[in-house]
Amino acid sequence: MNIPVLEVTNLQKHYAVYRGLLRREVARVKAVDGISFCVARGETLCVVGESGCGKSTVGKLILRLTPPTAGSIRLNGLDVTSLPEDELRPHRQRVQMVFQDPYASLNPKLRAGKIVGEPIENFQGIAAEEREARVTAILRKVGLRADAMKRFPFEFSGGQRQRLAIARALAVNPKLIVADEPVSALDVSVQAQVLNLLMDLQEELNVAYLFISHDLGVVEHIGHRIAVMYLGRIVEIAPKEPVFEEPLHPYTQALMNAAPVANPRQKRERLLIEGDVPSPMNPPSGCHFHTRCPFASPRCRSEEPKLREVVPGHFVACHLREDGYRGALPRSSLSSNRNPKES
Template identity: 55%
Template sequence: MALDTAPLLEVKGLKKYYPFKKGMFSSEVGYVRAVDGLDFTVQQGETLGIVGESGCGKSTVGQLILQLLEPTEGEIWFQGKDVSTLGKSELKQARRNLQMIFQDPYSSLNPRMRVEDIVGEPLKIFERYSKKERREKVVELLRLVGLDTHHLSRHPHEFSGGQRQRIGIARALALNPKIIVCDEAVSALDVSIQSQILNLLRKLQNELGLTYIFIAHGLPAVKHISDRIAVMYLGRIVELADRDTLFASPKHPYTKALLSAVPIPDPLLRKERIILQGDLPNPAAPPSGCHFHTRCPYAQPVCETKSPELMAYGGGQVAACHFPLEAE
């Protein structure tokens, strides 16, 4: 895919810390570092996948980009403006181009509203359409995602999970956004339905020129749809590369461990499964040095004291590891 040289979205030093308190007077004693200094770009027309274990901060990143959460520190540049500094009126206009598809296709839809009203709500808020024009636009959006006019008067409980997610996609498309954040958009669906939704997202991207930030914990889904993939661990990006490079030649041990868990469809092929010891450390008290050293099979003494920087390895691949893996 040919991409523009100037990024559509640029994130610089993004952090989100949550203070926690203790004692009779509820004094602050520390912070949960949900997102701990991220830098990345997203080009027009590409899909950036963000993957990692539950609790690594990937969903928080999506909410920060859409300004559903206020960052503790950092910049989020979109179309020449830092959206984290916009006033209420400017932010409302920016959100026309920044939309989200949520994880749970049921709880993200108002159970009391009909499909026509759910999909048409953004048009009602932002556009000066007549009721007839709005209905025509909703019908067009539903057909775009594989639904039809007889679905207009139904409520969310009358649909399957895959159909509900199609409704959520139609709502996200209503204002012709430039970036859509897909926050675990297929993780609540059956595997067969996941593939249908992923194929739909790719089809819409090709037809409408959409840009996606695709957040997930499952690498097969991320591989299917992403152009580049960022691997997160404990609030930080530990590796970022294009899809084929990441799967063929990971540099970070955590990435290698995640890849080893991906099932191979050929029963005659076997690979070593890497089992990480222990659980994800407490983000309120992360390990010193490299955050991954407490679970890393290749850790050395320097990993306990010095935090590794992201280093470039050619072809756009970067990884934060003192002892990067060699190509196999």
């Protein structure tokens, strides 16, 4: 049996809100509200959604940088949800992270060779000469020359710093890398180089990625499967092609339609959603999206939709799809995005 690198079941993270002189708990922020997914070896699962939907919190929970409120996290079949730090340490080298800002995530006082070599020293304790050879090989693998070992982070460009951060993550041969907006701080041309590097490394090393992003163009380029989050919940999860070609959840369709296209004259129907994202401190009952959904019914306001497999491999949490309805959404709630001169 092929055990997934990562298995997440009913994961929750609630933050208590305290007020008053006595610091009494008055509410809870439901940053992550019961999500489940898995990531296979050599696979890239992209987590997308609006700001504040809980994407980055999911990454922190997977890394155990913050403890979950409920649910379970299994790495290579081992439940690490509640392991104490001394028992968790041997498993930390199997999951590493690439942060959004490469400059802030690198120690400015250390040279590149030390930055990449430190994880090897901490986890494997090999001889200095062998460690230096390993560091040189890793730097070359990510497109940096051997003389980069002697340079400080400020001496690199933004793209080179992110390559250095990727090298540090690869230093201990992880099975899973959590990448939180790893190219959003880079120029577009450099983004493509870093994305292609990540894809080449995945093919060579069979490493799995949990790729967190809000950029649908980036997600379409690198992802194998996509999980769409809204207000702490996964509302749709499926392979990349069906999500981009035929999204089944109204929120996913709105996200796809909101992405800009290269041709300004291209006619495209848009699903318009109104209003702001509700507060995670006081989320709506039933389906969290019902306050903005043009297809909401009384059932949506009272009953939470479960994530169900509507078609093979395509899971959606929407009452509209529970009875097997797979067609396009009603046209009455779609508006045509046309150039005024074409009308």
